[in-house]
Amino acid sequence: xxxxxxxxxxxxxxxxxxxxxxxxxxxxxxxxxxxxxxxxxxxxxxxxxxxxxxxxxxxxxxxxxxxxxxxxxxxxxxxxxxxxxxxxxxxxxxxxxxxxxxxxxxxxxxxxxxxxxxxxxxxxxxxxxxxxxxxxxxxxxxxxxxxxxxxxxxxxxxxxxxxxxxxxxxxxxxxxxxxxxxxxxxxxxxxxxxxxxxxxxxxxxxxxxxxxxxxxxxxxxxxxxxxxxxxxxxxxxxxxxxxxxxxxxxxxxxxxxxxxxxxxxxxxxxxxxxxxxxxxxxxxxxxxxxxxxxxxxxxxx
Amino acid sequence: xxxxxxxxxxxxxxxxxxxxxxxxxxxxxxxxxxxxxxxxxxxxxxxxxxxxxxxxxxxxxxxxxxxxxxxxxxxxxxxxxxxxxxxxxxxxxxxxxxxxxxxxxxxxxxxxxxxxxxxxxxxxxxxxxxxxxxxxxxxxxxxxxxxxxxxxxxxxxxxxxxxxxxxxxxxxxxxxxxxxxxxxxxxxxxxxxxxxxxxxxxxxxxxxxxxxxxxxxxxxxxxxxxxxxxxxxxxxxxxxxxxxxxxxxxxxxxxxxxxxxxxxxxxxxxxxxx
Numbered sequence: 001x002x003x004x005x006x007x008x009x010x011x012x013x014x015x016x017x018x019x020x021x022x023x024x025x026x027x028x029x030x031x032x033x034x035x036x037x038x039x040x041x042x043x044x045x046x047x048x049x050x051x052x053x054x055x056x057x058x059x060x061x062x063x064x065x066x067x068x069x070x071x072x073x074x075x076x077x078x079x080x081x082x083x084x085x086x087x088x089x090x091x092x093x094x095x096x097x098x099x100x101x102x103x104x105x106x107x108x109x110x111x112x113x114x115x116x117x118x119x120x121x122x123x124x125x126x127x128x129x130x131x132x133x134x135x136x137x138x139x140x141x142x143x144x145x146x147x148x149x150x151x152x153x154x155x156x157x158x159x160x161x162x163x164x165x166x167x168x169x170x171x172x173x174x175x176x177x178x179x180x181x182x183x184x185x186x187x188x189x190x191x192x193x194x195x196x197x198x199x200x201x202x203x204x205x206x207x208x209x210x211x212x213x214x215x216x217x218x219x220x221x222x223x224x225x226x227x228x229x230x231x232x233x234x235x236x237x238x239x240x241x242x243x244x245x246x247x248x249x250x251x252x253x254x255x256x257x258x259x260x261x262x263x264x265x266x267x268x269x270x271x272x273x274x275x276x277x278x279x280x281x282x283x284x285x286x287x288x289x290x291x292x293x294x295x296x297x298x299x300x301x
Numbered sequence: 302x303x304x305x306x307x308x309x310x311x312x313x314x315x316x317x318x319x320x321x322x323x324x325x326x327x328x329x330x331x332x333x334x335x336x337x338x339x340x341x342x343x344x345x346x347x348x349x350x351x352x353x354x355x356x357x358x359x360x361x362x363x364x365x366x367x368x369x370x371x372x373x374x375x376x377x378x379x380x381x382x383x384x385x386x387x388x389x390x391x392x393x394x395x396x397x398x399x400x401x402x403x404x405x406x407x408x409x410x411x412x413x414x415x416x417x418x419x420x421x422x423x424x425x426x427x428x429x430x431x432x433x434x435x436x437x438x439x440x441x442x443x444x445x446x447x448x449x450x451x452x453x454x455x456x457x458x459x460x461x462x463x464x465x466x467x468x469x470x471x472x473x474x475x476x477x478x479x480x481x482x483x484x485x486x487x488x489x490x491x492x493x494x495x496x497x498x499x500x501x502x503x504x505x506x507x508x509x510x511x512x513x514x515x516x517x518x519x520x521x522x523x524x525x526x527x528x529x530x531x532x533x534x535x536x537x538x539x540x541x542x543x544x545x546x547x548x549x550x551x552x553x554x555x556x557x558x559x560x561x562x563x564x565x566x567x568x569x570x571x572x573x574x575x
Binding site: 202203249250253255268269270273274282284286287 | 338339340360361362363364380382383399401402418420421422444445446466470471492
């Protein structure tokens with residue numbers, strides 16, 4: 001996403017310097033009266049070349065290499081922001097009503113196994129094209145209802161690992177936390193959810209299962225800075241499915257609706273009725289209870 | 302037939318609520334049937350007509366159903382979402398399914414009956430004044446913080462469904478300083494609020510409970526009042542009317558709860574649970 005042409009020139013120079021760009025094109029959009037002004041949207045299909053020019057890739061994984069460049073662009077190239085940096089994955093975000101944004105990006109032309117959609121009413125931080133949900137990094141995306149009171153702590157924590165918060169909205173830090181904990185620290189999603197939304201200390205204190213008690217104690221001590229405080233319900237998207245999680249005292253709603261082979265996660269049951277005729281089962285997860293929806297062929301966990 | 306059916310499909314919440322109000326106030330309609338509710342908020346808000354019935358036949362009504370309502374009866378044949386009966390002043394609500402979080406927040410009078418489960422913070426800050434005593438009856442189970450900061454009214458949880466969840470979640474009655482909670486259980490809820498103690502029901506409690514459960518079973522016919530009433534209930538009431546008085550005013554100038562404040566016989570519960 002470019003706010004002006006200069007940002008595009010600078011970014012393309014940067015990309016050509018560090019990657020082999022296989023294909024570069026403008027993201028197809030449709031001009032509609034409801035969207036009065038928009039930044040420029042381009043997408044690049046890239047390959048990493050391991051040579052002297054790109055630095056010693058041998059010390060980094062391919063993913064680390066990409067993450068570093070994404071952070072660099074967001075932080076250092078004025079007016080340029082990476083909205084999506086995954087494989088088989090895309091994010092569309094903007095300022096406007098959801099139905100208008102979907103017309104603008106012509107979403108009817110895309111197909112996917114899983115979709116997340118989000119409508120934000122900016123209250124605490126600016127409403128701008130980069131501040132719309134989802135926030136993404138590599139193959140992780142997040143849409144979030146609520147706010148993170150622990151943003152400061154979480155931000156400082158991810159910054160220690162080289163991430164930079166540049167989108168002016170609290171939610172982006174969760175995308176970086178997921179990347180850090182899942183990809184870099186190799187933790188299973190269940191553990192990551194237990195870190196984000198752990199039981200309170202008094203509940204841990206009274207746990208009868210010693211192993212479980214130690215597990216939660218350890219997580220809270222080691223990953224205390226990754227605990228998410230404040231009201232939230234969010235959906236994490238990744239290349240194996242979707243994960244829903246709410247905060248530990250359920251300050252935001254989350255409902256799971258099943259219909260045949262399809263699963264819906266939403267803040268409100270009524271919104272699912274808009275897109276689904278036949279509801280088989282409605283499930284209200286408990287506070288902090290993660291909901292895992294994995295594709296049938298997903299091999300993890 | 303003095304009734305009207307409104308198809309709520311693709312209706313914005315303001316349009317739908319305007320139509321309901323027009324029908325009730327201008328045309329004198331007594332029964333409003335709503336089909337295909339799609340999350341429209343505030344259905345029944347502020348209506349004062351006592352003999353009016355609003356029936357949500359299909360779909361899911363939105364948040365704050367029956368908010369500030371002052372008389373009518375609302376029936377939902379399905380699930381409801383969050384905030385049902387928010388600051389409701391009078392009337393009745395029957396929900397033939399589950400309901401979400403924060404049901405009957407700050408409710409002042411009237412009755413809410415829910416057949417299924419409810420979410421978190423149900424009955425938060427309910428209040429009462431003289432003969433205005435609100436009540437809520439939950440047929441299923443309740444999440445954490447049931448009756449939090451309750452200042453009056455009656456909260457009943459029956460736990461009639463067979464899932465393995467506890468009948469009420471953690472921190473039930475935290476900060477409660479008025480009203481009463483009846484729970485159909487023999488177990489002590491975990492992390493019970495420090496402001497309440499558990500008592501056995503006296504005759505007047507049993508009468509109150511009986512009339513509420515009979516009304517519940519009249520609407521939800523698969524349950525029999527006499528079967529439910531056979532079970533053991535516990536009663537939670539606050540032991541201080543002003544638990545926070547000392548926090549905000551200097552000195553100790555208001556009466557502390559007396560020893561015989563409640564004449565009821567306490568259930569013998571081991572100390573460790575407190």
